[in-house]
Amino acid sequence: MNVRNVLLGALLFTLVGAECGAARPDEPEPSKALYNTFSDEDEMAMGREAAKDVEKKYKILADPALESYLEGVGRRVAVASRRPKLAYEFHFVDSADVNAFSLPGGYVYVDRGLIDFVATESELAGVIAHEVGHVVGYHSMNDVARRWLVDRLVYEGQKAGLMSDQQIHDMIEHYGGTALLFVNRKFNREEENEADLLGLYNTERAGWDPQGLVDFLNRLTEFGADRDIVKLLLRRHPLPEERVETLKNELQEHPPRAGLARNSAAFRAAREKLKRLPPSPPPPAE
Numbered sequence: 001m002n003v004r005n006v007l008l009g010a011l012l013f014t015l016v017g018a019e020c021g022a023a024r025p026d027e028p029e030p031s032k033a034l035y036n037t038f039s040d041e042d043e044m045a046m047g048r049e050a051a052k053d054v055e056k057k058y059k060i061l062a063d064p065a066l067e068s069y070l071e072g073v074g075r076r077v078a079v080a081s082r083r084p085k086l087a088y089e090f091h092f093v094d095s096a097d098v099n100a101f102s103l104p105g106g107y108v109y110v111d112r113g114l115i116d117f118v119a120t121e122s123e124l125a126g127v128i129a130h131e132v133g134h135v136v137g138y139h140s141m142n143d144v145a146r147r148w149l150v151d152r153l154v155y156e157g158q159k160a161g162l163m164s165d166q167q168i169h170d171m172i173e174h175y176g177g178t179a180l181l182f183v184n185r186k187f188n189r190e191e192e193n194e195a196d197l198l199g200l201y202n203t204e205r206a207g208w209d210p211q212g213l214v215d216f217l218n219r220l221t222e223f224g225a226d227r228d229i230v231k232l233l234l235r236r237h238p239l240p241e242e243r244v245e246t247l248k249n250e251l252q253e254h255p256p257r258a259g260l261a262r263n264s265a266a267f268r269a270a271r272e273k274l275k276r277l278p279p280s281p282p283p284p285a286e
């Protein structure tokens, strides 16, 4: 590649990057708490440590075609998010649950059951964008930083940003472990609302119809909260009905642009392929 191509590439990246990352006027500003002194590098290191725990505990679907499909959808969402430069990774958990969760630094896990449950790719993209929204909004990291602040007062001299992987691991354990701190974390209403709105605009910037997230929440409501496969999701998130109202109002005030995608042949192929795989194992004990 010659210098001219490199320069052209850089210019294109800057233009596309600026276009992708630009917020709509009503999109919430990701709120890094003042006491959150962790850098993006710290956060990604923490996510990497937590991901090791997750991948020990849950069965990750090792199907290259399915992984690459999910990675493709996830990456489109990630580069159009407000924090596009994190260490994003997207994996399927081999579980029949309708669930998805994210770890700090951009590690996103989608339960296989979610693909069965959604009707369109825009619903899937909406759920992924909501999880990315929790990362973009520093929700878990602000929580870790709050606990860390207290401990720093106790262990004077230790600073965020100077920790080894072992220290990060010990810190996660000290605060209750990956499952409690990140995977099963219950988000408060403010965080949930922020992740929904960030997710809504993120989905649209990535080229999917943001109505997908609303459709997913409506489907969840109709399905019934007492069904086993949605219990985990609903334990961590407030009632879908309220979230639907907020999102509907937002879409009414700021109608999405025309021509956004709802489905793709790749989505249908991934779904068919998942159906043909052997059934998921029962979930691990909590």
Ligand SMILES: [Zn+2]
Residues within 6 Å of the ligand: 130, 134, 187, 192, 195, 237
């Ligand atoms: Zn959430």
